[in-house]
Amino acid sequence: MDDQTRMLTGLTGLAGLAQADVGDPDSVRKQQSLGQPQQDIGDILQQIMAITDESLDEAQARKHALNCHRMKPALFSVLCEIKEKTVLSIRGVQEEDPPDPQIMRLDNMLLAEGVSGPEKGGGSAAAAAAAAAAGGSPTDSSIEHSDYRAKLAQIRQIYHSELEKYEQACSEFTNHVMNLLREQSRTRPISPKEIERMVAIIHRKFSSIQMQLKQSTCEAVMILRSRFLDARRKRRNFNKQATEVLNEYFYSHLSNPYPSEEAKEELAKKCAITVSQVSNWFGNKRIRYKKNIGKFQEEANLYAVKTAVDAANVSAQASQANSPATPNSAGSPGSYSLSHTGDAYLSLRSLNGEGLNIAPSLQPQVDTLHRATHLTGGYEELSGSGLYTPHRLDANSWQDTTTTTPPSVTSPPGPPGSVHSDTSN
DNA sequence: CATCATGATTGCGG
DNA sequence: CCGCAATCATGATG
Numbered sequence: 001m002d003d004q005t006r007m008l009t010g011l012t013g014l015a016g017l018a019q020a021d022v023g024d025p026d027s028v029r030k031q032q033s034l035g036q037p038q039q040d041i042g043d044i045l046q047q048i049m050a051i052t053d054e055s056l057d058e059a060q061a062r063k064h065a066l067n068c069h070r071m072k073p074a075l076f077s078v079l080c081e082i083k084e085k086t087v088l089s090i091r092g093v094q095e096e097d098p099p100d101p102q103i104m105r106l107d108n109m110l111l112a113e114g115v116s117g118p119e120k121g122g123g124s125a126a127a128a129a130a131a132a133a134a135g136g137s138p139t140d141s142s143i144e145h146s147d148y149r150a151k152l153a154q155i156r157q158i159y160h161s162e163l164e165k166y167e168q169a170c171s172e173f174t175n176h177v178m179n180l181l182r183e184q185s186r187t188r189p190i191s192p193k194e195i196e197r198m199v200a201i202i203h204r205k206f207s208s209i210q211m212q213l214k215q216s217t218c219e220a221v222m223i224l225r226s227r228f229l230d231a232r233r234k235r236r237n238f239n240k241q242a243t244e245v246l247n248e249y250f251y252s253h254l255s256n257p258y259p260s261e262e263a264k265e266e267l268a269k270k271c272a273i274t275v276s277q278v279s280n281w282f283g284n285k286r287i288r289y290k291k292n293i294g295k296f297q298e299e300a301n302l303y304a305v306k307t308a309v310d311a312a313n314v315s316a317q318a319s320q321a322n323s324p325a326t327p328n329s330a331g332s333p334g335s336y337s338l339s340h341t342g343d344a345y346l347s348l349r350s351l352n353g354e355g356l357n358i359a360p361s362l363q364p365q366v367d368t369l370h371r372a373t374h375l376t377g378g379y380e381e382l383s384g385s386g387l388y389t390p391h392r393l394d395a396n397s398w399q400d401t402t403t404t405t406p407p408s409v410t411s412p413p414g415p416p417g418s419v420h421s422d423t424s425n
Numbered sequence: 426c427a428t429c430a431t432g433a434t435t436g437c438g439g
Numbered sequence: 440c441c442g443c444a445a446t447c448a449t450g451a452t453g
Contacts, residue, residue, distance in 0.1 A: 235432050235449050258442090279441085280433060287443065288431090 079189035106214040170206040242271035251303035
């Protein structure tokens with residue numbers, strides 16, 4: 001460090017030579033032996049102090065005289081040698097900096113986050129990379145992504161502009177220092193190694209600044225991520241139509257509410273949500289339905305009626321056969337289903353892929369149709385006789401793991417035991 | 426503001 | 440990897 005400051009202060013003027021020489025007792029001795037009068041250190045110091053009082057011209061003249069001395073080159077080389085030795089010894093102490101693991105970590109993260117990666121090429125690419133890094137699985141919540149992407153782009157822009165600024169400043173400063181040192185090397189001994197070392201020091205300084213920049217960028221990205229990509233924080237209820245579709249599927253496949261991958265994709269497309277969201281929904285629905293069937297009875301009836309009516313209509317239309325269009329002339333449920341028949345029909349059709357692969361979904365439909373015929377006939381009968389007990393209808397063993405569904409205690413108000421004649425039937 | 430509804434996450438077992 | 444069960448965190452509601 002001392003070396004450094006000396007160099008830098010030396011830059012200020014012509015005193016550099018004298019200063020450097022004084023700093024090195026060896027050189028003093030040599031200079032003395034060069035034929036200068038026998039002077040002690042005090043005298044030399046006196047001279048040096050006097051230099052400050054000299055005019056510029058005088059100083060220049062002295063400098064020139066020194067430069068022209070015939071021994072000057074030899075002297076310089078000796079001094080350089082000596083300095084090199086000391087520089088090397090100092091250098092040995094603070095050796096090369098290892099590839100800082102911290103900065104490696106930051107770099108990797110920024111790269112993974114799409115901040116430092118390929119430039120603005122395509123925001124989508126970077127965002128995709130970020131999403132992939134975030135979820136590990138291709139979970140894409142496309143709705144909030146635009147917001148996230150915008151913020152990320154903002155961060156990236158700031159990061160890059162700052163980085164560029166630093167880099168520019170760094171090279172500028174390096175150039176400046178190198179020029180000065182080169183300039184000085186004419187008047188005082190500076191070995192190339194010394195310059196190299198100075199440059200290294202400068203770069204270290206700047207890279208530590210860069211690390212701060214990277215650090216804070218990483219923090220910003222983390223905050224952004226936690227705020228935007230943590231779906232739990234940004235939970236939105238699905239829209240009415242989506243839950244409608246999902247419920248329809250669920251209750252019309254109540255005997256086996258496990259949609260296949262294709263079915264999930266279909267539902268996802270229909271509901272404008274992701275496949276994993278569909279999976280989540282069915283997972284939640286199954287567990288919650290099983291936990292408290294009573295609570296879902298009304299809903300079940302509702303959708304059973306709807307799908308049943310739809311199924312009836314479909315079958316009536318598909319094979320323009322017979323059966324005087326299932327009478328939805330019932331009470332309140334009937335009227336409800338009537339009002340919804342239209343879109344429910346549509347959704348059912350597209351759900352089945354325009355009725356192409358009816359085969360797998362035929363059975364459940366028959367089930368619901370079967371039930372619904374009873375339903376539409378006499379709705380209130382259900383509560384009494386327990387005709388409509390969706391579970392255990394056929395081989396639907398999906399809900400009898402260990403549950404022993406908490407009996408009528410939790411069921412809604414009404415005739416305590418009789419409302420839904422639980423699992424018993 | 427308390428409470429319920431609901432989508433998402435986590436830990437576990439197969 | 441999938442489903443289940445428990446749990447979390449937020450939205451909606453009164």
